[in-house]
Amino acid sequence: MKKHKVALITGVTGQDGSYLAELLLAKGYEVHGIKRRASLFNTQRVDHIYQDPHVENQNFVLHYGDLSDSSNLTRIIQQVQPDEVYNLAAQSHVAVSFESPEYTADVDALGTLRILEAIRLLGLEKKTRFYQASTSELFGQVQETPQRETTPFYPRSPYAAAKLYAYWITVNYRESYGMYACNGILFNHESPRRGETFVTRKITRGLANIAQGLEACLYMGNMDALRDWGHAKDYVRMQWMMLQQDEAEDFVIATGKQIAVRDFIRMSAEELGITLRFEGQGVDEVAIVENIQGEQVPALQVGDVIVRVDPRYFRPAEVETLLGDPSKAKAKLGWVPEITVEEMCAEMVAEDLKVAKRHALLKQHGYEIPVTVEG
Ligand SMILES: C[C@H]1O[C@H](OP(=O)(O)OP(=O)(O)OC[C@H]2O[C@@H](n3cnc4c(=O)[nH]c(N)nc43)[C@H](O)[C@@H]2O)[C@@H](O)[C@@H](O)C1=O
Secondary structure (H helix, E strand, O other): OOOEEEEEOOOOOOOHHHHHHHHHOOOOOOEEEEOOOOOOOHHHHHHOOOOOOOOOOOOOEEEEOOOOOOOHHHHHHHHHOOOOOEEEOOOOHHHHHOOOOOHHHHHHHHHHHHHHHHHHHHHOOOOOEEEEEEEHHOOOOOOOOOOOOOOOOOOHHHHHHHHHHHHHHHHHHHHHOOOOOEEEEEOOEEEEOOOOHHHHHHHHHHHHHHHOOOOEEEEOOOOOOOOOOOOOOHHHHHHHHHHHHHOOOOOOOOOOOOHHHHHHHHHHHHOEEEEEEEHHHOOHHEEEEEEEEOOOOOOOOOOEEEEEEOHHHHHHHOOOOOOOOHHHHHHOOOOOOOHHHHHHHHHHHHHHHHHHHOOOOOOOOOOOOOOOOOO
């Protein structure tokens, strides 16, 4: 009988970790994931694939751990003996990295080194393949458009600077020790599982709440920012493909299409049957309800102002525009994204609307619903 492969995912409780765990389980892998200890449950995204440790042939196993703890990582890797390690764990919020730069560097930069070094010290450098979740934020103040594997980096945040170290230490371990280690340079990727403080989810969740009368207004930062948004499901497929090649290489993963934050707001509103009109400039810009169609928005009227700008969401340094060129991934791996930004937006709005309707019902019955999101 063919022995199944063993994978270890750091950040398994996150958006990508949960989709990747599902993908690998479907492929017959034994999947191990590292989750952080928290006083509240933090495993919602993987609860549907959770297996009790008492079941026979358990093939999804969660371990407590943290990228800041070398001894913990080394012990888990020694115990698991993974064929593949996917390093998806990070302090991944760019704005938060300005608030907690040292923590971000510790986890995002040194955390990557700790895993690579654990693989090496345990003598697994020929067995264990390593995937590093690199990011389009490396391009920051972009030096060419579209951005490809050869585009020079120009990080614009403590997050991006930490990820720059992680990128290069991954390349360095490949070149120094012959490890199969590679970087996926992923552009923004979203889904209904996206954290609530990233801009797409903040928008779909916020507008769904507004439609149901749970919130009055969405407060935004820089709505001019342009991003190349794909669906996380497409992107985790590419993460797996990158570890199945003869030789380790780095790849840009993107859709090759770009829209502004403002357009994503407009698109999400349209999904709810709301036509928005943007008026004003800079911090005085607002979006007004111009037309309503359908039954999705009982709480709104034409003329309502439902989007405003709050400068607290501006960043000390902004990445204004990102647009990826995924042609290497297409040429070498045959990877193309299957889900468009419009389809992704529709899926996110539909999911958030379901939750908002449930919350509206609970509220009618006197339950307090916390709805605010800072981020
Ligand atoms: C690839 C990359 O992707 C993500 O980083 P991000 O691009 O910073 O993601 P975001 O969704 O927080 O912001 C996107 C844009 O939207 C602008 N924006 C406007 N108004 C608000 C606002 O109110 N909130 C937020 N969060 N952003 C806003 C904001 O200024 C920025 O220009 C992470 O996964 C990261 O880990 C990663 O690697």
